[in-house]
Amino acid sequence: MNKITSLFNIKYPIVQGGMIWNSGYKLASAVSNAGGLGLIGAGSMYPDVLRTHIQKCKKATDKPFGVNVPMLYPNIEEIMQIIVEEGVKIVFTSAGNPKTWTSFLKEKGITVVHVVSSSKFALKAQEAGVDAVVAEGFEAGGHNGREETTTLTLIPMVREQISIPLIAAGGIATGRGMLAAMVLGADGVQVGSRFAASTESSSHSNFKQTIVALEEGGTHLTLKELAPVRLIKNKFYHDVQELYATCPTTDELKALLGRARAKRGMFEGDLEEGELEIGQIAGLIHDIKPVENIVKDMIAEFEAATNEVASLL
Structure with missing residues (x-):
């Protein structure tokens, strides 16, 4: 069990x-x-x-x-x-x-x-x-x-x-x-x-479409001085990197981040100024589909892979 x-x-x-x-x-x-x-x-x-x-x-x-x-x-x-x-x-x-x-x-x-x-x-x-x-x-x-x-x-x-x-x-x-x-x-x-x-x-359909379009290397872990977060490399992300080039204080990073930026990006669909959080595995996600299908596909692939591994021995 x-x-x-x-x-x-x-x-x-x-x-x-x-x-x-x-x-x-x-x-x-x-x-x-x-x-x-x-x-x-x-x-x-x-x-x-x-x-x-x-x-x-x-x-x-x-x-x-x-x-x-x-x-x-x-x-x-x-x-x-x-x-x-x-x-x-x-x-x-x-x-x-x-x-x-x-x-x-x-x-x-x-x-x-x-x-x-x-x-x-x-x-x-x-x-x-x-x-x-x-x-x-x-x-x-x-x-x-x-x-x-x-x-x-x-x-x-x-x-x-x-x-x-x-x-x-x-x-x-x-x-x-x-x-x-x-x-x-x-x-x-x-x-x-x-x-x-x-x-x-x-989340907003704009954000979902961005996940599907993302390629390998499209995210980066940043803002470690505040709370480390993995972001999609959009305009806001590049603004953060430009600020880092000036050796900013924590307060300056907080000022750039502002309030509700994650909501603006993921929920309201602002792909430029919003904070878009997603994992590196997004490069392997190619479609938006119902949860039922996601789980079914994962289990079917898990079982097939288990059999493949057994055949390697």
Whole structure:
């Protein structure tokens, strides 16, 4: 029995990343209905909006789903209270200390998973009492670790250090990628970019089309002084690089970033001035299709690749 399917009571060990401006209830419920674990991305939602999405998700699926909570955002106490009040059973925390909320959530009977980018933080999450960790490699889109450790090396390193279930993330969009991560020691995978380019993703169609058009080398991890983020190389990205040439202060970087730039890019579709976050694997994503098809294709490819590997021996 697979540890991740057992932990979440799902059919396939596939978790959908809780991406800001992409992961509304439509995406989360579609992934859950397809046999994976859908996550609502609380990072881009005011508390009342999050409550509405949780309520709509409960109506759209009778399968398990969860909420992803980046702990660097404001209103965290209110968000956690809503999660408890609405009876959410699974919470993924990220961008913060797992000790802060894990015991509170566990006392309420909630399964807790923490996202990390290193073995050191994976151990800290295990010590904090989480049920599983997501180890996310440098290839991932959105906010990322400073270490620049790739998924290929991160997963076996984390596996060596922890005993709890391990979910691999960063650069996984195919069944072959899923198999590779599991051979390296992961019990399941978290998939972000591939689901961002789905029919049910809440992001703007301009952003989805940009993902599909992206080629190898079209993204870069930057803004490490604020919070490292992998961006598509658009006008805003080039403005950031021009500012770096002047050896800017953190305040100058913050001033350029401004407010709501990710919303402007991914949700409102401003491809020039918006912050467009996606993983390196976008170079392998060539179409926008329904979640059901994405999951079916991943599982079919995973099974075919498993048979291919067996024939190599």
